[in-house]
Amino acid sequence: MPDKLMTIDEAVSSIESRMTIGIGGWGSRRKPMALVRALLRTDITDLTVVAFGGPDVGLLAAAGRIRRLVYGFVTLDSIPLDPLFTQARERGDLEIEEYDEGMFVAGLRAAAQRLEFLPIRAGLGSDVLPANPHLRTVASPYGDDVYVAMPALPLDVSLVHMNRVDERGNAQFLGPDPYFDDLFAMASQRTIVSAEKVVPTENLLDEGSFHTMLFSRMYVDGVVEAPNGAHFTGCEPDYDRDEAFQRHYAAAAKDPAAWAAFAETFLGIDETAYQAAVARFHASQGES
Known part of the structure; x- marks a missing residue:
């Protein structure tokens, strides 16, 4: 079997402008943030992003990388709205398609099954249909x-x-929820998986039963070992969401000068430098 291990930069090097990118996770939970940060270091633009969004969407939108956003919501969970996404939407920077969560999942399931559509009751009698005039009904x-x-x-x-x-x-999840990451993988032509730890195949069941094996290698094209790679979102049980850093992010996003300082400190640098900058942030707050 081929070894699919690669670096973060190698993993994103095959992504091109104008592609449609699915981003797994849910709000501010188990987002592939190391890969998102790597995307921010490229000149990729005009992306269509499909996500249950969180800071991944906020950062990419603020950087002008998203042309079209297909989403069920964009939230930081403990903070209701991502301010960078809110600003981008209010400015009219994004073409948007917003769906009921059930409809969004049905769209992923249809793509995973290589179907053009799936019939669903969700959305009937709601504002989703007039907000998305391209939608059709079927008898x-x-x-x-x-x-x-x-x-x-x-x-x-x-x-x-x-x-x-x-x-x-x-690929294995050990937390409380798979967050539909398996559907993202199956709906895609290519999938890149970052993980807290790359382990030998024979050790995959050391920490969880076979039920935690979310999807198989047949859907995966690249593997990246990225410890703390979901930061500042959570990756249970390995670590919780970094609430102090998330509050710092959200506060900085609301002020142009503060955001410029945040971006200079935490963005545009490689992943090792980012993790070191986060450690300095916590030390400055009197945290260990």
Whole structure:
């Protein structure tokens, strides 16, 4: 079996402008932030981003990398809205498609099954249909019911962060929720997995049962070992969300001068330098 291990920069080097990128995780939980930070160090632009968004969307939007955003929500969880995303939307910087969460998942499932759409009840009688005039309904061939024909959300590349992975791409989550990362992988032409730790295949079940094996190597093209790679989002049980740093991010995002200082300190640097800057931040706050 091929070894799919690569560096962060190697992993994102094959991503091109105008691609459709799926980003796994959920809000401010288990986001592939090391890969997102690597994208920010490139000149990639005009992306279509498909996500249950959090700071991944906020950072990419603020950097002008997103042309079109397809999403169910964008939140920091303990902070209701990501301020960078809010600003970008209010400025009209983004083409947007906002869906009910059930519709969003149906779109990923359709793409995973290589279907053009899936029928779904979610969205009927809501503002989702008038807000997305391209949506169509479909009549049941077996009865009188009418459904929303949720179009597939096919992806060029998916970025996901897991707790453990082997060098072949067998991916494991150990936290409370898979966050639909398996659907992102199956809906995509290529998937890049970053993980807290790359382990030998024979050790994948040391910390969890086979139920925690979220998806197999057949869906994975690149594997990156990225300890603390979801920071500042959480990656349970390895670590919780860094609430102090998230508050710092959100506060800085609301002030241009503060954001310029934040970006100079934490963005545009490699991952090792980023993690060191985060450690200095916590030391300055009197934390260990």
